[in-house]
Amino acid sequence: xxxxxxxxxxxxxxxxxxxxxxxxxxxxxxxxxxxxxxxxxxxxxxxxxxxxxxxxxxxxxxxxxxxxxxxxxxxxxxxxxxxxxxxxxxxxxxxxxxxxxxxxxxxxxxxxxxxxxxxxxxxxxxxxxxxxxxxxxxxxxxxxxxxxxxxxxxxxxxxxxxxxxxxxxxxxxxxxxxxxxxxxxxxxxxxxxxxxxxxxxxxxxxxxxxxxxxxxxxxx
Numbered sequence: 001x002x003x004x005x006x007x008x009x010x011x012x013x014x015x016x017x018x019x020x021x022x023x024x025x026x027x028x029x030x031x032x033x034x035x036x037x038x039x040x041x042x043x044x045x046x047x048x049x050x051x052x053x054x055x056x057x058x059x060x061x062x063x064x065x066x067x068x069x070x071x072x073x074x075x076x077x078x079x080x081x082x083x084x085x086x087x088x089x090x091x092x093x094x095x096x097x098x099x100x101x102x103x104x105x106x107x108x109x110x111x112x113x114x115x116x117x118x119x120x121x122x123x124x125x126x127x128x129x130x131x132x133x134x135x136x137x138x139x140x141x142x143x144x145x146x147x148x149x150x151x152x153x154x155x156x157x158x159x160x161x162x163x164x165x166x167x168x169x170x171x172x173x174x175x176x177x178x179x180x181x182x183x184x185x186x187x188x189x190x191x192x193x194x195x196x197x198x199x200x201x202x203x204x205x206x207x208x209x210x211x212x213x214x215x216x217x218x219x220x
Contacts (some may be wrong), residue, residue, distance in 0.1 A: 027212045029114075029174065030123050032185040036181070038208030042077035042104065045199035048082060052198070053077035058106070062172075062210060064114065065217075071126050071168065073108040076135070084192045085139070085155050088148040097152060099194065103135035108185070110168050119174075126168035130187050134194060159194040161198040164202075173208065179210045 042056040058075025085100040110128025137160050139152035170183025185204040189196050 008158065013097075024186045025195060027205045027214075028173075029118075029179075030064050030066045031215055031217050032064050034060060034064070034163055034172075034179065034210040035213050035217070036060045036208050036210035037060065038073075038075070038181075038206045040206030040208075041202065042079075043203040043205075044195060045197040045202075047082055049110075049198045052079075052081075053134075054104075054208065056204060057208075058188075058210070060210075062112070066114075068111065068113045069124075071108070071110045071112045071128070073106070077104040077106070079103065081195075083137070083157075085152065085194075085197055089196065090147075097148075097153070098140045100138045100140060101134050101136070104195070105133045105135055107146075108166060108167060108168075109130040112168065120169060121173050123171045124183075125170075126166075128166050128168070130164050130166040130185070132162050132164065132193065132195075156194065160215070162190045162193040164188055164190050164193075179212065180207070181210060182207045199210045 021061050022203055025219045037057075037059055039055070039057045041053045043051050043057045046052045054077045054078040056075050060075075063070045076141035079102070083101055085099055085179045087095045087097050098194065099129055108128065108130045110126035112124045114124050114125035131182070136154045139149070139156060143149040143152075164187040166185055166187040167184060168185050170181055172181040183206055185206075186201050189199055189202050
């Protein structure tokens, strides 16, 4: 339900954009500041090492120059999954413990390049990093000793946040009042991250709209 509400809110913003964006007509792609909303899917491996997908929604900013620029994004993927950690800190703590995971928050930043000269369709490629954080991670019981609970909390706190390199590929098409875009991201799965389940990469695929908020350079 939370993912549906988030996507409905994003759709409401999309509907409102045309009435707010008449000034976009005539603005160029280069030397611009774009504000965007987006939705799509986030693909990752579950505990069976099979890829599964979760809905994702977010906002982004694209700052352009003639041949390059800067991309920044904040988003959240909506899911309920499990992770597995060892049961405790000693040899007597045999077995594994299940951790309930809910949602993933992401912050992406990349340097982007715009190959070629184009009037309306603008392909782009970027390289940067993504910061991933599990929104909620709770270890399941029972805990037979206090040190098992403390150990589980320490493991979760150490592994629920990670940095990863990120590759971005996309294209943006200029419409009359907004620009539509489609893009994909790939990032290596980090072994120390609590969501790691043996697959080498995580993937994101998104579509969205961007509004040209004005120039990204000082013309004075």
